[in-house]
Amino acid sequence: MKKALLGATLGALALSLTALPSPAKAADIGACLVTKTDINPFFVKMKEGASAKAEELGIDLSTFAGKVDGDHETQVQAIESCIASGAKGILITASDTKAIVPVVKKARDAGLLVIALDTPLEPIDAADATFATDNFKAGELIGKWAAAKLGDKAADAKIAMLDLTPSAPSVDVLRDQGFMKGFGIDIKDPNKIGDEDDDRVVGHDVTNGNEEGGREAMENLMQRDSEINVVYTINEPAAAGAYEALKAFGMQDGVLIVSVDGGCPGVENVKDGVIGATSQQYPLLMAAKGIEAIKAWADSGEKPQNTDGLNFYDTGVNLVTDQPVDGVPSIDVAEGMDRCWG
Structure with a gap:
């Protein structure tokens, strides 16, 4: 189970x-x-x-x-x-x-x-x-993967966005907007969460980056639309909470959850099918x-010194999944476990 x-x-x-x-x-x-x-x-x-x-x-x-x-x-x-x-x-x-x-x-x-x-x-x-x-890239990778995984069904997706906190710190905005771009959603102001006008986005809710928050946010958004089939989560504890909410309604097998962190517990959840793909950071x-x-x-x-061409020092990111798709580079769960949070 x-x-x-x-x-x-x-x-x-x-x-x-x-x-x-x-x-x-x-x-x-x-x-x-x-x-x-x-x-x-x-x-x-x-x-x-x-x-x-x-x-x-x-x-x-x-x-x-x-x-x-x-x-x-x-x-x-x-x-x-x-x-x-x-x-x-x-x-x-x-x-x-x-x-x-x-x-x-x-x-x-x-x-x-x-x-x-x-x-x-x-x-x-x-x-x-x-x-x-590169938090924008981390979001973009899981967005691209989710869209490719859905294929033609991506055009009719119902997406729940599980963000971090009401203050929307930069990491929150970057991952959210990166996912949007990767999935093919037109982002308006890249520095603002929730201003998109794509009907595929059911809504945004905050999780405080923990399981309880992820569960509550998922329940709130399911009340808006019970046909949600894609869930973006700010991190893996929020993803675990979202999964538990879906499981309580018997919906866990029909919803694609993606996340960011790549910690050992999160990679284990990719292995178990709780999370479809996660962007691993270090x-x-x-x-x-x-x-x-x-x-x-x-x-x-x-x-x-900053990484060449960037305004920060980039410590790297890799998409972790056992369901690779064309055009989106990734590593498998075995490698993700070897590298988790290294």
């Missing part, structure tokens, strides 16, 4: 503002990692990557996380704490990519290197650098590169 893996069982309890020192050796170089939550396995893996690299380089790492996805105030307090501690740099996945900018500026003015991980700030140059998946690499950049900044004042 297909069963969605519950990401919440893999995470730790959400942290408040309390900083948790890593096992790193005592050092003159301090660094901070500030994530959206400490529940989502994606951020758990990011913390692992930062902690391992900090220990390797002898950096004193403190970690902070919001209580829930969207907890902006805790992130502000975390940055204030990092400034006060004399840290050399901050790695952050911002919950509110616009509202966080003033305190980020305060940190930079105090001499800290600030690197956005996964989620670009708005504007992107509000941080010294961004290490991220948070461990993002975090490790971020710690290396803080070390270089502390040692020499050198800032990281």
Whole structure:
């Protein structure tokens, strides 16, 4: 029997503002990692990557996380704490990519290197650098795959869009709009969610990036249209929740779910048929590169460089599916499991 893996069982309890020192050796170089939550396995893996690299380089790492996805105030307090501690740099996945900018500026003015991980700030140059998946491409890959998988039926698709939070941070918008483009839906303002006029889109709802939110959003959109046959999800915990909602109505076998993250639980859900395809990103690499950049900044004042032709450092993305389609490059589940969140 297909069963969605519950990401919440893999995470730790959400942290408040309390900083948790890593096992790193005592050092003159301090660094901070500030994530959206400490529940989502994606951020758990990011913390692992930062902690391992900090220990390797002898950096004193403190970690902070919001209580829930969207907890902006805790992130502000975390940055204030990092400034006060004399840290050399901050790695952050911002919950509110616009509202966080003033305190980020305060940190930079105090001499800290600030690197956005996964989620670009708005504007992107509000941080010294961004290490991220090409989130638009990640969305575009699953959109192209879903359209190709449906074939002629894509013209009559009924699509549910399960997004992140009401504040619509950049990662939310980029993945949503990338999916639209990939599926062949005319996007209007690429910086705005929900302004398309394609009748195939049943609607958008927010999930807060977790299973409960995914379940509730899916139920809400099914009340609008019971013939939904494609579900875009912002991440794999939301996808797991959407699947459970569909399963409760006996609809799970007739609906194509796509997602982004490529974590080990999510890839396992691709294997089990819960998710048709997911775009895999590499948070461990993002975090490790971020710690290396803080070390270089502390040692020499050198800032990281962007990937050629982009305004951020691209840490890569791959579509993971066991149902490849022509024209959309992908890796299979076996390779996805080998690489999940590496």
